Amino acid sequence: MKAHLLYVEDDQSLAFVTRDNLELEGYEVTHCPDGNSALEAIQKQQFDLCILDVMLPGVDGFTIATELRKRDRQTPIIFLTAKSLKEDKITGLKLGGDDYIVKPFSIEELILKVDIFLRRRIVTGPSNGSLYAFGNFEFDYGNLQLKTKDGDELTLTQREADLLKMFLDHPNQVLKRSHILEKLWGEDDYFLGR
Missing domain, CATH: 1.10.10.10 (Winged helix-like DNA-binding domain superfamily/Winged helix DNA-binding domain)
Structure with a gap:
């Protein structure tokens, strides 16, 4: 069963390349180009991991993380953003982020971190929790x-x-x-x- 990732990024070129690389690694990726569509997605679907930009049209990545944590404390969140100030990193981690990667970034590093978080996460399957x-x-x-x-x-x-x-x-x-x-x-x- 493929892991299902939510990827929220407003830069379409970067989103295309990143999504393509994640899909080549075998992940199913739902891409949202703005914060509002991301909030709709987390209300309708369950994701195994979320990759969030912070600066987005509409709702920002920190707000998305806050909303996600209200309903799900377990799904790993990786912030992937150009906001590089120490205060931004601390805010992201305090809001429930598991990692904070600053752009420009290495796609190999992102893929390795996604893999590590998914391996560490205990996933209960659909068949009566067994x-x-x-x-x-x-x-x-x-x-x-x-x-x-x-x-x-x-x-x-x-x-x-x-x-x-x-x-x-x-x-x-x-x-x-x-x-x-x-x-x-x-x-x-x-x-x-x-």
Whole structure:
């Protein structure tokens, strides 16, 4: 499944070249030439990552990021803009941006950063929340399958799958040993003691 990117840029020449390069890398790209069309797009669709210019006709990129963060805290946002002042960078990052790239920029750097953010993001699939992607792995909880991007597959036991799913459902959180044992093994005193 292709990752779907929102790309907001008012410079049509730059937008054409950047969009073309992203599509060559296998991404599906929705381009919006102004802030108003970008706001409409985020209301109608779900995106895996957003690339936002700041200076736009109508609504600016900072406002788009603010609106996106009201409805979605997880989608990575990369600001791609000519605004290079330290204050602008700080504003963008405080509003929920994950990165801030100043124009002129390297298309290779942008593509690498997009790839990194998408690999790090845990994506819950459409099938009852049982499909996850993280790092270089894909995990199909329903079928107990762990796959690498290289195509290697490993069949997990039900307990291993339950444990991995528990960690993926609580990203960047420390889980107490007692909580894990209780959820996976129930009230069995054997596992609760040391």
